[in-house]
Amino acid sequence: MPASLKSLPSRTADSGTDSPLRRRVRRVSDCVFCRIVAGAAPAHRVYEDDTVTAFLDIRPITRGHTLVIPKRHATDLSELDAETGVDLFRVGHRIARAVQGPGFAADGANLLVNDGKAAFQTVAHVHLHVIPRSHGDKFRFATGLVLRRSREPERVAAALRADLAALDPRTGSADDTA
Ligand code: AMP
Ligand code: ZN
Numbered sequence: 001m002p003a004s005l006k007s008l009p010s011r012t013a014d015s016g017t018d019s020p021l022r023r024r025v026r027r028v029s030d031c032v033f034c035r036i037v038a039g040a041a042p043a044h045r046v047y048e049d050d051t052v053t054a055f056l057d058i059r060p061i062t063r064g065h066t067l068v069i070p071k072r073h074a075t076d077l078s079e080l081d082a083e084t085g086v087d088l089f090r091v092g093h094r095i096a097r098a099v100q101g102p103g104f105a106a107d108g109a110n111l112l113v114n115d116g117k118a119a120f121q122t123v124a125h126v127h128l129h130v131i132p133r134s135h136g137d138k139f140r141f142a143t144g145l146v147l148r149r150s151r152e153p154e155r156v157a158a159a160l161r162a163d164l165a166a167l168d169p170r171t172g173s174a175d176d177t178a
Pocket of ligand 2: 027028031032033034035072073074124125
């Protein structure tokens with residue numbers, strides 16, 4: 001248990017339950033995506049700003065499969081404020097545009113949130129999947145769904161960062177002048 005957690009009072013004086021602060025610290029220290037945000041767990045990061053970070057899925061369905069997450073822990077959409085939801089989608093939108101660049105040449109993307117266990121959410125920290133798609137990739141997609149194999153993630157992340165950098169910063173469109 002982290003020292004910061006040990007030093008917190010285990011029970012609130014009046015309610016006899018865990019304090020909200022202690023619960024939050026435990027949730028965050030138990031959360032693999034919070035550890036990635038803190039730099040305490042490895043990830044192939046492709047984007048970061050004040051509220052959002054994005055990194056490659058460790059078990060990609062297609063090449064470039066990326067997760068966009070809020071930096072502040074939110075277990076599911078019920079805990080996510082709407083503004084951060086907008087930020088998540090803005091970044092997901094940029095990544096979906098970026099994978100149409102030369103590093104991936106995707107024709108489209110699936111953007112998906114599995115919200116809650118009932119919807120097969122397996123990591124309890126909100127994340128937006130961006131899954132690059134190509135015309136005629138039905139078989140490759142189905143195989144990827146089963147195998148979920150990561151190949152050369154350093155190169156994939158570098159290609160995605162390059163395609164993101166080539167987008168027009170204002171419109172999010174492929175920047176033809178670059
Ligand atoms: P979901 O079913 O929507 O909760 O998806 C969780 C996703 O997180 C899966 O696609 C996992 O492959 C991915 N994942 C789990 N742990 C990690 C990790 N440490 N780094 C990157 N992706 C992860
Ligand atoms: Zn978390």
